[in-house]
Amino acid sequence: xxxxxxxxxxxxxxxxxxxxxxxxxxxxxxxxxxxxxxxxxxxxxxxxxxxxxxxxxxxxxxxxxxxxxxxxxxxxxxxxxxxxxxxxxxxxxxxxxxxxxxxxxxxxxxxxxxxxxxxxxxxxxxxxxxxxxxxxxxxxxxxxxxxxxxxxxxxxxxxxxxxxxxxxxxxxxxxxxxxxxxxxxxxxxxxxxxxxxxxxxxxxxxxxxxxxxxxxxxxxxxxxxxxxxxxxxxxxxxxxxxxxxxxxxxxxxxxxxxxxxxxxxxxx
Numbered sequence: 001x002x003x004x005x006x007x008x009x010x011x012x013x014x015x016x017x018x019x020x021x022x023x024x025x026x027x028x029x030x031x032x033x034x035x036x037x038x039x040x041x042x043x044x045x046x047x048x049x050x051x052x053x054x055x056x057x058x059x060x061x062x063x064x065x066x067x068x069x070x071x072x073x074x075x076x077x078x079x080x081x082x083x084x085x086x087x088x089x090x091x092x093x094x095x096x097x098x099x100x101x102x103x104x105x106x107x108x109x110x111x112x113x114x115x116x117x118x119x120x121x122x123x124x125x126x127x128x129x130x131x132x133x134x135x136x137x138x139x140x141x142x143x144x145x146x147x148x149x150x151x152x153x154x155x156x157x158x159x160x161x162x163x164x165x166x167x168x169x170x171x172x173x174x175x176x177x178x179x180x181x182x183x184x185x186x187x188x189x190x191x192x193x194x195x196x197x198x199x200x201x202x203x204x205x206x207x208x209x210x211x212x213x214x215x216x217x218x219x220x221x222x223x224x225x226x227x228x229x230x231x232x233x234x235x236x237x238x239x240x241x242x243x244x245x246x247x248x249x250x251x252x253x254x255x256x257x258x259x260x261x262x263x264x265x266x267x268x
Contacts, residue, residue: 026052028106028113037098037123038224038242040068043091045106045113050074054089054108064101065093094242098122123241131193134161136170136219136247140206146255149211151268153252155180155204157219160190160197166240168223175216179207211256218246 026049031042045054058067069092076085095101095118103116141154155173173180183203190199208214224240257268 025049026108026111026113028103028116030103030116030118033117034119034121035095036121036241037095039240040092040094041118043093043103043116044088045091045108046086046088047108047111048084048086049111050085050087052087052108052111054087056106056108058091058106060104061093064096064103066096068092068094095120131162131195132245133163133225134159134165134221134223134243134245135192136160136221136245138216138219138247138250140216140250140252145253147208147214147252148255148268149208149257151208153206153208155206155216157202157204157247159200159221160192161199161225162195162197164226164240165198166224166226168221171217171220173204173206173216173219175206175214177209178214179209181205208252208254211254214252214254216250216252218249220244220246 026045026047028043028045031044035041047054054072061067070089072087072089074085074087076083078084098120101118101120103118105115106113137156137158137160139156139158141156147153157170157173159168159170172182181204183205185200185202188199188201190197206216222242222244224242226240
C-alpha cells in the first residue's frame, strides 16, 4: 500500500512538472521595428519560468548588431495567493547596416523565441541649405601670420548642437611638434544658419616647438542625438542616433626666431 502511494505521489509530481513546463512561455520583442541607421533598439527576452536562465551566447547577432548593453530583471507578483514571476533579459543593440535585418530564433535550454524583423532606414543626409544638427568650428589667434616658434597660439574649439547630445566625446588637439594645454571651457548659446544652438567652447594654448608647417588635425566628435524617448515605463530611454562629425584641419606656417634677435633666450 505504501509503495502504491509513493508511486502515485511520484506520478502526481511528474504530472505537475509537465504542466509547469507546458505553461512556461518564452518570447522576444523589440521596442521598435522600424529605426534609422545609427539609432539603437531594445530587444527584450522574457519568460514566466523563474528557473529558466536567459544568459547565453549572442554571437549570432554580431554580424548585424553591436551589443551595447545587457541587463536582466525579475518581476514578482502575487494574485489570489498565487506567486508568479517574469524574468527578462534586456539587450541594447545598434544595427551595423541599413535594410531589413532578421533576428533569428534565440535558444535558451529547451525554450526558444520566434524570429523578429527589423527595418533600418539609411541615416538622413542634410538637404541643401539645411542647418546641420551638430558641427564644429575651430579658430586660432592670432588669426594670421606671423606665428613664431615657442610663441603661444590660442586655439578655440566650438561644438554647436541643437538636440540633446549624449555620450559625447571629442578628440583633443594633438599637432605634431607642439605642446598643448587646455585653458578652460565655456557653455553658451548662439545663432548659426538662422538656427539657435547650444555651444560648448574650449580654449587651448598651443606652443610650437619648431619652425615650419604646423598642422592641427581635424577635431572629431562622436555622440548620440536624442530625438525621442521610449513610452514604456520598464524599458530604458531610447539612446538616440549615433553621429560623427569633424572640423577642417588647420595648417600654420611657424616662423623661426627673427635673424635680428641677438639675445641669449628667445622669449616671443
